[in-house]
Amino acid sequence: MSERSIMRLSSVQIAELARRTTTAVLPLGSVEQHGPHLPCGTDTFAADLVAAALAERLDALLVPVGPYGVTPIHAGHPGTVSLRRTTLEALLHDVAEALVADSAMDRLVLCNWHEGNNASIDAVATELQDHHPGVVVVTAHACYTAQRIYAAEGGELTHGGGIETMAVLAHDPALVRRDLAGTPSRTDHAEAMDAMRRDREVHGYVTDVSEIDRDGWYGRPGWATDERAATFADRVGAEIAAQVTRIFALREATS
Numbered sequence: 198m199s200e201r202s203i204m205r206l207s208s209v210q211i212a213e214l215a216r217r218t219t220t221a222v223l224p225l226g227s228v229e230q231h232g233p234h235l236p237c238g239t240d241t242f243a244a245d246l247v248a249a250a251l252a253e254r255l256d257a258l259l260v261p262v263g264p265y266g267v268t269p270i271h272a273g274h275p276g277t278v279s280l281r282r283t284t285l286e287a288l289l290h291d292v293a294e295a296l297v298a299d300s301a302m303d304r305l306v307l308c309n310w311h312e313g314n315n316a317s318i319d320a321v322a323t324e325l326q327d328h329h330p331g332v333v334v335v336t337a338h339a340c341y342t343a344q345r346i347y348a349a350e351g352g353e354l355t356h357g358g359g360i361e362t363m364a365v366l367a368h369d370p371a372l373v374r375r376d377l378a379g380t381p382s383r384t385d386h387a388e389a390m391d392a393m394r395r396d397r398e399v400h401g402y403v404t405d406v407s408e409i410d411r412d413g414w415y416g417r418p419g420w421a422t423d424e425r426a427a428t429f430a431d432r433v434g435a436e437i438a439a440q441v442t443r444i445f446a447l448r449e450a451t452s
């Protein structure tokens with residue numbers, strides 16, 4: 198666990214830290230089936246790794262929100278645990294409110310690795326900023342940053358594919374069972390469905406993962422290597438840190 202985690206620090210240490218920095222990083226993931234080759238904690242492991250690297254670069258307090266996210270898309274598969282949107286929003290809201298009220302944090306960075314959380318994150322972030330003049334919230338969808346960074350090297354953000362396998366390798370190689378992945382693929386249909394749901398202009402919705410792929414996962418786990426895993430968290434964390442720093446500077450200039 199990161200030295201910067203609120204779980205490891207005493208109240209006195211957090212008060213000291215708050216005199217130096219008022220930024221907190223909150224990882225958000227999901228617990229859901231990821232095929233036979235990856236653990237159900239994949240998204241949360243990925244979010245935690247990137248958030249820890251990001252907190253290091255931002256000199257921030259790292260604050261876990263909890264492992265679960267909103268993931269009805271994987272309902273019916275053993276190992277999937279989905280929160281209702283209202284539950285995640287209440288949880289995130291209460292954690293953030295406490296950080297502002299009790300720990301003097303006023304720069305909150307939500308580091309997300311699960312697309313099903315997006316709507317809840319946006320709702321809570323805008324509400325927080327609206328209720329607390331002086332508080333700035335920034336959301337980083339680390340999964341999309343990884344998708345962009347690794348695209349040039351053939352990395353793909355698919356459910357249980359290369360990028361997610363790399364993230365689990367980075368967390369704990371013993372949890373990756375590539376021998377159980379069968380014949381990995383990303384069909385043209387899956388690619389078209391991903392493009393459809395991720396388009397920022399006009400997009401449709403996938404409400405069951407089997408609409409993308411019958412097996413519930415797709416992609417190329419073999420793309421992930423130990424070399425890529427070794428630098429994953431720091432590479433994605435550094436990229437996000439630069440963007441977050443720019444946004445904070447912009448908000449300082451306009452406040």
Ligand SMILES: [Zn+2]
Nearest residue numbers: 239240357361
């Ligand atoms: Zn995932």
